Amino acid sequence: PLTIQPLRAMAIEPSTDGAEVPAAPVKGALLASDSDLEEYAHKLEMQLAVKTAMLDEALRLHKSFQERLLVLEEGISWKDAQLAALAQQSEEGWRKAAEDGRDRAAWRARAEHLEEENCVLRDELLESQDTNEQLRQLLEVLEVQGRGGGMLSPGGPPGGG
Numbered sequence: 176p177l178t179i180q181p182l183r184a185m186a187i188e189p190s191t192d193g194a195e196v197p198a199a200p201v202k203g204a205l206l207a208s209d210s211d212l213e214e215y216a217h218k219l220e221m222q223l224a225v226k227t228a229m230l231d232e233a234l235r236l237h238k239s240f241q242e243r244l245l246v247l248e249e250g251i252s253w254k255d256a257q258l259a260a261l262a263q264q265s266e267e268g269w270r271k272a273a274e275d276g277r278d279r280a281a282w283r284a285r286a287e288h289l290e291e292e293n294c295v296l297r298d299e300l301l302e303s304q305d306t307n308e309q310l311r312q313l314l315e316v317l318e319v320q321g322r323g324g325g326m327l328s329p330g331g332p333p334g335g336g
C-alpha cells in the first residue's frame with residue numbers, strides 16, 4: 176500500500192544579496208497530474224516486470240551453475256581417487272623395481288660365481304682329459320708290448336727307433 180502525498184511546488188525567490196533562496200511552499204499546487212502519476216506507476220510496474228524476469232533468469236542460471244559445480248566436484252573426486260590409485264600403483268612398481276634390482280644384483284653375483292666355478296671345472300676337465308689321453312696312449316703301448324714282448328726304448332714304442 177503505497178500512498179502518494181500531493182507534491183507542493185517550491186518557488187525560488189531572489190534575496191537582497193543576489194543569492195537565490197527557496198520561497199515558502201505554495202499550498203495546493205500540484206506538480207504532477209493524476210495521469211502523470213498513473214504513467215509513472217505503469218513505468219515502475221514495467222521496470223519491476225523486467226527486473227523480475229531478469230531475477231528469474233539469474234536464479235535459473237545460478238541453479239544451473241550450482242548443478243554444474245556439483246558435477247565438476249564429483250568428477251574431481253573421481254579423478255582424485257584415480258590419481259591416488261595410480262600413485263599407489265606407481266609406488267608399488269618402484270618398490271618392486273628396487274627389489275628386482277637387488278634381486279638382479281644378487282642373481283648377477285651368483286651367476287658370476289657360477290661362471291668362475293665353471294671355468295675352474297672346465298680347466299680341471301681339460302687336465303683330466305689330457306691325463307686320460309696320456310694314460311690311454313700308455314695303455315696302448317703296454318698292450319703292444321704285452322703282445323709283442325718288446326721292450327720300450329727311451330725314444331718311443333718298439334720298432335720306432
